[in-house]
Amino acid sequence: MASMVIIRFGEFTLKGKNRSYFEDTVLRVIRRRMKVFPDVEVQHASGRVFLKLNGTPFEKVATVLDTIFGLSSYSPAESCSLDTEAIRETALAMMKSLVPQPRTFKVKVRRPYKGFPLNSMEMNHVVGRHVLVNMPGLKVDLHHPDTELNVEIRDNGAYVFCETHPAQGGFPLGTNGRAMLLLSGGIDSPVAGFLAMRRGLHVEAVHFHSFPYTSERAKQKVRELAEQLAVYADGITLHMVPFAEIQTRLKQLGKEKFLITMVRRAMMRITSRLAEMHKCKAIVTGESLGQVASQTLASLTAIERASALPVLRPLIMMDKQEIIHLAEKIGTFPISIQPYEDCCTLFVPKSPSTNPNIALVEQIESKAHWMEEEIEEAIRRTETIRILPSSAGRTAGDADDAAYF
Numbered sequence: 286m287a288s289m290v291i292i293r294f295g296e297f298t299l300k301g302k303n304r305s306y307f308e309d310t311v312l313r314v315i316r317r318r319m320k321v322f323p324d325v326e327v328q329h330a331s332g333r334v335f336l337k338l339n340g341t342p343f344e345k346v347a348t349v350l351d352t353i354f355g356l357s358s359y360s361p362a363e364s365c366s367l368d369t370e371a372i373r374e375t376a377l378a379m380m381k382s383l384v385p386q387p388r389t390f391k392v393k394v395r396r397p398y399k400g401f402p403l404n405s406m407e408m409n410h411v412v413g414r415h416v417l418v419n420m421p422g423l424k425v426d427l428h429h430p431d432t433e434l435n436v437e438i439r440d441n442g443a444y445v446f447c448e449t450h451p452a453q454g455g456f457p458l459g460t461n462g463r464a465m466l467l468l469s470g471g472i473d474s475p476v477a478g479f480l481a482m483r484r485g486l487h488v489e490a491v492h493f494h495s496f497p498y499t500s501e502r503a504k505q506k507v508r509e510l511a512e513q514l515a516v517y518a519d520g521i522t523l524h525m526v527p528f529a530e531i532q533t534r535l536k537q538l539g540k541e542k543f544l545i546t547m548v549r550r551a552m553m554r555i556t557s558r559l560a561e562m563h564k565c566k567a568i569v570t571g572e573s574l575g576q577v578a579s580q581t582l583a584s585l586t587a588i589e590r591a592s593a594l595p596v597l598r599p600l601i602m603m604d605k606q607e608i609i610h611l612a613e614k615i616g617t618f619p620i621s622i623q624p625y626e627d628c629c630t631l632f633v634p635k636s637p638s639t640n641p642n643i644a645l646v647e648q649i650e651s652k653a654h655w656m657e658e659e660i661e662e663a664i665r666r667t668e669t670i671r672i673l674p675s676s677a678g679r680t681a682g683d684a685d686d687a688a689y690f
Contacts, residue, residue, distance in 0.1 A: 287343045287361030292334040295357040295454045311355035311457035318349050352517050354483050356452035362444045372443045373415040379445050380416050387431035389424050398440040456485030464567040465560040466490045473571030473600055475510045475617040476608050480599035481569045482517055489563055491556050493528040503625040511672050513616050524559055525668040531659050540649050545579045546641045550591035555660055557593040568592055573600045578637040587641045
């Protein structure tokens with residue numbers, strides 16, 4: 286039983302003077318996303334968004350709401366006029382529609398509209414008594430009820446609901462700037478991208494591939510990951526950087542112990558250049574402290590020194606199981622575990638340094654006189670793909686319809 290949906294905003298409501306900016310932004314996103322449901326009407330009033338479903342199934346609308354950042358929660362609801370009898374009957378019908386039927390309940394009335402003749406406590410009794418009289422066997426439990434019957438009385442009508450679904454939270458997409466995501470084919474980096482977007486960052490992605498040492502299918506896997514992230518955005522721009530030549534020449538320096546550090550420093554230099562070219566103010570990575578040799582504190586410091594921009598690490602203190610759980614939740618996990626190697630698996634030394642000396646690494650790199658030229662060539666040959674929201678979530682093989690520019 287739901288003819289409408291009540292949507293509540295997230296933490297940006299604490300932003301004071303800037304609140305209207307965040308609110309207007311998330312409202313535009315909601316209107317844009319709801320265009321797939323032509324019958325749904327979007328209304329905005331008093332810190333809430335109301336969706337009139339007009340026959341559109343709530344479950345379909347909820348699937349879209351779950352992809353919008355900046356929302357705290359939402360509830361399927363019924364609306365009625367500001368009449369005591371209408372509110373009582375709507376509340377009773379809502380309770381009778383619940384499956385399974387609850388054994389206990391409580392009523393919670395909010396009255397933002399102070400012009401209503403009865404206060405919240407009085408309406409609690411009016412609604413609760415009516416439900417109890419008409420539903421034999423139902424009891425009141427104010428502390429641990431099976432169901433909480435909510436009534437919101439506003440100036441434009443009353444709203445009755447029993448369910449509240451958590452939303453993504455965070456900040457509306459793009460309200461906290463732009464960042465470049467280092468997107469590998471693994472589990473961690475797509476989750477880092479998701480968390481960055483949830484904090485309001487507009488994210489572009491960079492992937493380093495080593496074709497022909499790695500297959501075209503490995504590149505396709507990354508595009509599928511970007512498509513899945515695009516479910517939560519208004520499109521993902523993916524930069525595919527050819528990296529085989531740089532990797533090969535770094536290996537030829539013969540300093541196996543520092544190879545991973547030097548490879549990642551080269552990636553940082555290229556990503557910094559691309560970020561500046563595309564007006565991104567930070568780099569996002571999927572690094573988690575201590576997870577592998579290149580993610581010790583010393584290694585992270587050595588690698589970050591090569592970046593001209595701040596490096597953001599959303600996963601830095603997360604446990605691997607926490608990361609996997611979130612990857613499963615956002616739909617990237619089954620793609621990430623596909624058995625196609627990316628460039629990070631090439632030329633991995635048996636005993637990489639976990640405590641690289643920055644001065645020594647820089648001394649080795651100074652002998653690579655070809656580095657700047659190869660970086661410029663890699664940037665020149667970078668393939669940029671715009672993956673649109675309409676292409677998100679499709680199966681492998683359909684991604685060829687993504688837009689190029």
